[in-house]
Amino acid sequence: MLLIYCPYCEVERPELEFRCGGEAHIARPTDPSTQSDEQWADFLYMRTNTKGIYAERWRHIHGCGRFFNALRETVGDKFLKVYKTGEPKPDLDAIAKEASR
């Protein structure tokens, strides 16, 4: 079973305790009424769906209940890094370089 590290509980836990919350770092428009339908649809539905290193929101729903962010390599399903909500998105190129070493 895939083990995922929760940055709040500070332990590795089985995937069963978690839910994936889709792509991370997507800011909700601060004033939705100024958005065109296309822009709003973009915000709601369009995701990069990267093959490679992807920043995702994960929720430790059956543990501490908190959302956090994780970098997952979508081909091998390997978690490369987890970080707390609010922390900046890591430099994906640097992480990729490190992972390929």
Next chain:
Amino acid sequence: MVDQVTADLYVPDAGEEPLLAISSVSILRAAPVSRLSFRCRDDARAAAGKAFGVALPAKPLSAETTSDRIAFWLGPDEWMLIAPESDLEAVSAKLEAALESHPTSLVDVSHRQEAILVSGDRAVWLLNTGIPIDLDVSAFPVGSVTRTVFHKAPVMVWRTGEDSFVVEAWVSFMDYVAGLLVQSAGELSAA
């Protein structure tokens, strides 16, 4: 490392028959307690602990206990507060008064969940028939508390000794949890 923690609030319910009583493990229903789900920001944590009577732990997966109070860490801004059944109103009133100036959430969940006491040499083995986390004492030391899942039901597990656990589940899930535990324990008595 501690090998036993104070768990005076969780006593077997005297009016109930044991759910399981074999030589290697037993399951007993625990008597009712007051349960309060509490959330606050870090700046209110100290005041909340003072009003409640025991500090609210900041260390993940830990608990602070006295003979009549328990504060379980459930998340970085979330605790489960346990007190005797008769103290509910006094505890709520004290917390509300002490935290008037802080944004907090205090919810009485006393009857949302109930507890069973699982103890014995094979308690870890038995719990691990449905709980997917590592319960070895090196990974989940005495005193640790966590929410997790038992098969498909969310549960809260607190380790009170090397071979003793408190398992809480929502009232309507308890028959499922306790029933599967008793069924799995058939493996132990069959051997």
